[in-house]
Amino acid sequence: xxxxxxxxxxxxxxxxxxxxxxxxxxxxxxxxxxxxxxxxxxxxxxxxxxxxxxxxxxxxxxxxxxxxxxxxxxxxxxxxxxxxxxxxxxxxxxxxxxxxxxxxxxxxxxxxxxxxxxxxxxxxxxxxxxxxxxxxxxxxxxxxxxxxxxxxxxxxxxxxxxxxxxxxxxxxxxxxxxxxxxxxxxxxxxxxxxxxxxxxxxxxxxxxxxxxxxxxxxxxxxxxxxxxxxxxxxxxxxxxxxxxxxxxxxxxxxx
Amino acid sequence: xxxxxxxxxxxxxxxxxxxxxxxxxxxxxxxxxxxxxxxxxxxxxxxxxxxxxxxxxxxxxxxxxxxxxxxxxxxxxxxxxxxxxxxxxxxxxxxxxxxxxxxxxxxxxxxxxxxxxxxxxxxxxxxxxxxxxxxxxxxxxxxxxxxxxxxxxxxxxxxxxxxxxxxxxxxxxxxxxxxxxxxxxxxxxxxxxxxxxxxxxxxxxxxxxxxxxxxxxxxxxxxxxxxxxxxxxxxxxxxxxxxxxxxxxxxxxxx
Numbered sequence: 001x002x003x004x005x006x007x008x009x010x011x012x013x014x015x016x017x018x019x020x021x022x023x024x025x026x027x028x029x030x031x032x033x034x035x036x037x038x039x040x041x042x043x044x045x046x047x048x049x050x051x052x053x054x055x056x057x058x059x060x061x062x063x064x065x066x067x068x069x070x071x072x073x074x075x076x077x078x079x080x081x082x083x084x085x086x087x088x089x090x091x092x093x094x095x096x097x098x099x100x101x102x103x104x105x106x107x108x109x110x111x112x113x114x115x116x117x118x119x120x121x122x123x124x125x126x127x128x129x130x131x132x133x134x135x136x137x138x139x140x141x142x143x144x145x146x147x148x149x150x151x152x153x154x155x156x157x158x159x160x161x162x163x164x165x166x167x168x169x170x171x172x173x174x175x176x177x178x179x180x181x182x183x184x185x186x187x188x189x190x191x192x193x194x195x196x197x198x199x200x201x202x203x204x205x206x207x208x209x210x211x212x213x214x215x216x217x218x219x220x221x222x223x224x225x226x227x228x229x230x231x232x233x234x235x236x237x238x239x240x241x242x243x244x245x246x247x248x249x250x251x252x253x254x255x
Numbered sequence: 256x257x258x259x260x261x262x263x264x265x266x267x268x269x270x271x272x273x274x275x276x277x278x279x280x281x282x283x284x285x286x287x288x289x290x291x292x293x294x295x296x297x298x299x300x301x302x303x304x305x306x307x308x309x310x311x312x313x314x315x316x317x318x319x320x321x322x323x324x325x326x327x328x329x330x331x332x333x334x335x336x337x338x339x340x341x342x343x344x345x346x347x348x349x350x351x352x353x354x355x356x357x358x359x360x361x362x363x364x365x366x367x368x369x370x371x372x373x374x375x376x377x378x379x380x381x382x383x384x385x386x387x388x389x390x391x392x393x394x395x396x397x398x399x400x401x402x403x404x405x406x407x408x409x410x411x412x413x414x415x416x417x418x419x420x421x422x423x424x425x426x427x428x429x430x431x432x433x434x435x436x437x438x439x440x441x442x443x444x445x446x447x448x449x450x451x452x453x454x455x456x457x458x459x460x461x462x463x464x465x466x467x468x469x470x471x472x473x474x475x476x477x478x479x480x481x482x483x484x485x486x487x488x489x490x491x492x493x494x495x496x497x498x499x500x501x502x503x504x505x506x507x508x509x510x
Contacts, residue, residue: 016348017304018380019274019408048381049272049411090410093271093382093418098353101383125273125380126303127348128356151479153274155345156304163348181436181447188440192447192470215447224406 009251010109010119010140012169016156018049018125020148021177021213024223025240026122027055028230029144030079032237032244033118035230038251041072041116043108044083045134046124047101048094053085057226061086063111070111077231080116082108098129105130109138118251125156127163135167141254142172144210144247149179149197157198161205172250173208174198175243178215211243264506265364265374265395267424271411273304273380275403276432276468279478280495281377282310283485284399285334287492287499288373290485293506296327296371298363299338300389301379302356303349308340312481316341318366325366332486335371337363353384360385364393373506380411382418390422396509397427399465399502404434404452412453416460427505428463429453430498433470466498 013026026042034040044052053059056075063070063086072080084104088094096104113119121140124130134140143164147157157174164171176198180189192215202209213219218236222229229236230244268281281297289295299307308314311330318325318341327335339359343349351359368374376395379385389395398419402412412429419426431453435444447470457464468474473491477484484491485499 017273019272019403023407048383049414051407051410054407054410091413091417093414093421095382095387095418095421097384097387098356101353127350128303128383129352132350132352148274150475152278152306152309155306155309158346159304159348162346163350166348166350183438183441183443184445185443186438186441188438190439190472192436192472193475217445217447220405220448 008113008117008119010121010138012121012123012134012140012143013146014123014143014160015146016125016160017147017153020146020153022146023051023055023122024219025146025175025177025213026120027052027228028240029244029247030120031077031228031230032241033248034078036244036248038118038248039116040079041113041119042079042081043119043121044081044085045105045108045121045130047084047096047104047130048124050083050085052081052083052122054226055223055228056081059085059090063087066112070107072111072113077228080113082111102129102133105133106137127159131163135169139167140169142170142250144172144175146175146177147198148177149191149194151197154197154201157201158205171207172247173210174202175210176212179212181215210246211239213239263368263372263374265376265393266427266502267376267378267389267395267398268401269378269398269415270401271380271415272402272408275401275408277401278306278310278377279474280401280430280432280468281375282307282483283495284499284502285375286332286483286485287496288503289333291499291503293373293503294371295334296368296374297334297336298374298376299336299340300360300363300376300385302339302351302359302385303379305338305340307336307338307377309481310478310483311336314340314345318342321367325362327366327368332483335368337366357384357388360388361392382414386418390424394422395424397425397505399427399430401430401432402453403432404446404449406452409452409456412456413460426462427502428465429457430465431467434467436470465501466494468494
């Protein structure tokens, strides 16, 4: 542990299950926290399925190494980021066993993060090597859990929560994603994945509920196009800024 | 390799990315292939996030061991299944490093599958230990890839495809999931995750396109409730039976 590293707080963004919007939340939370005055960096710890280079629109850039440590890649949103997606060519599978994945995480976290004070770690699905290496070597100050309202996703979120709990990492709160889809034809709202399940689960687990992000084409397309909604100031930015305000307050209360 | 095992074909269901409906497809494909006359078993290889006990409605049952091998658990749909979800209590995180996950897979595959001739393996996200152990120890005859039409999901599906390709496992085809959501208010169709991207990707990769499964509350609720749509005979069963017919023909052509 260097003096540099102990000044920097890690916040893990986890879900247990994949495909529930963890990477989208992480990128937008990073941007919103930065707008709130934090110096934020982002580690894409989804070694096998990195998506941050696409979401943050800096695919194709390569990090350089200095003194055997990586220098993070800049993004158009002022968020430096490190991702395996910057180190391997797109579409290439990393057929790596766990220890290599754990080492890769260490390289991404233990890098030249400069004046970054808050490092968000976008975790892969599961509770395996990457999660264990993070908990053992780079203990986060807190974790945000994201889930869709579907029972099957909540089950995996509970598993992820239990892992943080065992490691003594406080869960800052839960985020519900993909609730409330507005029909582009009639404007009525419906919920393909259900609604309210995450807020109920938060109550049951006695954890804070941080907010709800709608299922919306604009958010999905923004992620595919490298334009995270939180970088703008329209209606799709708001839920991310509201969640970031709660995370910011949580950090403030513990500093 | 025992004589018994060489008679049994493994088919892997993969996606690269989580949360795209891989487990739902696997359960329904198993039921549909069984209705088509195959003797089908199901291995839930998502060690960290097992969902088959919920989808197949046999949560809480425990497999017994005989001669140091597991005996699969029956389900109401005539599909024997083995899943870590049957071996650990719900909500409990398996904080396992890769070698343990790989060993767990071996225990699930190398079990008393009896007269099962076709074993579907529901893979976890990523291209790590479980995938590598499967490819090295229990080579599948073919793989089905499932993705949503979203660019970010397709990217991970391409990675999974590359892994099978490197291992000499033919990809039977691609399935598009979560396309075409019917608004419950006005009945009009829209596509929160886009549409057609998987069929286009199949064309680009010169792989067969097996079909499209709509985003529908009925399918999601059926999965959460342990009632897979393919077990019925309504409109939601059809896409699964159509896909199963193509997989069945593929198996037939190679036997």
